[in-house]
Amino acid sequence: MKTKITELFGIEHPIIQGGMHFVGFAEMAAAVSEAGGLGIITGLTQGTPEKLANEIRRCHEMTKKPFGVNLTFLPSVTPPDYPGYIRAIVEGGIKVVETAGNNPQKWLPALKDAGIKVIHKCTSVRHSLKAESIGCDAVSVDGFECGGHPGEDDVPNFILLPRAAEELKIPFVASGGMADGRSLVAALSLGAEGMNMGTRFMATKEAPIHDHVKQALVAASELDTRLVMRPLRNTERVLKNAAVDRLLEKEKALGSNLKFEDILPEVAGVYPKIMKEGAMDAGAWSCGMVAGLIHDVPTVKELIDRIMSEADGIIGRRLAGFAKA
Numbered sequence: 569m570k571t572k573i574t575e576l577f578g579i580e581h582p583i584i585q586g587g588m589h590f591v592g593f594a595e596m597a598a599a600v601s602e603a604g605g606l607g608i609i610t611g612l613t614q615g616t617p618e619k620l621a622n623e624i625r626r627c628h629e630m631t632k633k634p635f636g637v638n639l640t641f642l643p644s645v646t647p648p649d650y651p652g653y654i655r656a657i658v659e660g661g662i663k664v665v666e667t668a669g670n671n672p673q674k675w676l677p678a679l680k681d682a683g684i685k686v687i688h689k690c691t692s693v694r695h696s697l698k699a700e701s702i703g704c705d706a707v708s709v710d711g712f713e714c715g716g717h718p719g720e721d722d723v724p725n726f727i728l729l730p731r732a733a734e735e736l737k738i739p740f741v742a743s744g745g746m747a748d749g750r751s752l753v754a755a756l757s758l759g760a761e762g763m764n765m766g767t768r769f770m771a772t773k774e775a776p777i778h779d780h781v782k783q784a785l786v787a788a789s790e791l792d793t794r795l796v797m798r799p800l801r802n803t804e805r806v807l808k809n810a811a812v813d814r815l816l817e818k819e820k821a822l823g824s825n826l827k828f829e830d831i832l833p834e835v836a837g838v839y840p841k842i843m844k845e846g847a848m849d850a851g852a853w854s855c856g857m858v859a860g861l862i863h864d865v866p867t868v869k870e871l872i873d874r875i876m877s878e879a880d881g882i883i884g885r886r887l888a889g890f891a892k893a
């Protein structure tokens with residue numbers, strides 16, 4: 569399939585794997601890129617620019633196809649060494665960066681000077697327009713359904729995507745709630761040039777995470793996610809578990825007095841315990857409502873091939889059938 573996104577990134581299928589903390593290692597990114605999508609290494613998970621440089625090298629050994637790096641800009645008292653991460657990205661020959669979190673304007677010149685294409689992930693039309701105005705090449709429009717940080721506007725993709733299409737000149741992909749060929753065709757219908765998936769890619773054979781996490785995704789329904797940290801205006805969609813129940817109790821009890829320190833045991837440093845050790849109640853971890861559409865753990869290639877043939881079938885038979893009737 570050819571779209572503005574496949575052309576922009578030099579990939580075969582308009583499917584991107586979004587950055588995921590403690591999931592987006594070289595194994596994940598390489599599997600997606602090898603299958604014709606765009607795999608993305610999650611920069612900050614590596615901990616230091618040197619380790620990111622090494623992870624990029626490992627990924628180059630696993631695939632000759634294009635892959636990207638995610639840089640998440642977090643509000644933080646002691647910010648990560650972003651200049652160092654950018655140096656690792658440029659020197660590692662990366663051609664696509666997915667930015668997320670805060671406005672990436674400060675870091676764009678260094679990326680653009682190195683010929684790197686930037687796709688900024690954000691959750692509103694106004695932030696998408698800002699990304700366009702500062703020179704981003706594309707946007708990943710993340711609806712309220714998404715796993716991770718859906719922002720504070722709560723606009724689902726059935727409204728957000730066509731609104732983005734009304735306003736944007738640069739191409740965008742649909743992110744949040746995407747799982748299969750139906751998602752892809754719907755995204756294209758609503759004006760997107762492809763889709764970005766997070767949660768769905770976790771339930772694949774190659775995802776370098778504990779099997780407990782994959783099985784939890786298969787078992788979960790669309791009713792099993794919760795929004796945490798709403799009172800801190802740092803909302804995150806996570807899978808319900810014992811730690812999340814505890815966290816929500818604290819939010820209820822403390823109300824507007826809630827501080828980040830109050831919930832540290834449920835959110836700080838929990839990802840390695842969950843993703844590596846499979847300790848499913850160790851804390852809150854990002855998960856999209858799309859868990860309700862995940863029923864198996866295929867290889868990444870099986871998943872992407874299935875999505876593309878399903879999409880072909882919907883466009884060529886189902887929709888073409890309606891057009892003829």
Ligand SMILES: Cc1cc2nc3c(=O)[nH]c(=O)nc-3n(C[C@H](O)[C@H](O)[C@H](O)COP(=O)(O)O)c2cc1C
Pocket residue numbers: 585586587588589591610638640667668669689710713714715716717743744745746764765766767768853854855856857858
């Ligand atoms: C476990 C997990 C970790 C994530 N970590 C990050 C991250 O570190 N940076 C980021 O920009 N997005 C992160 N995301 C968001 C994804 O890149 C993507 O935007 C989102 O998962 C899309 O929604 P979906 O899960 O419904 O497909 C994460 C998502 C998940 C499920």
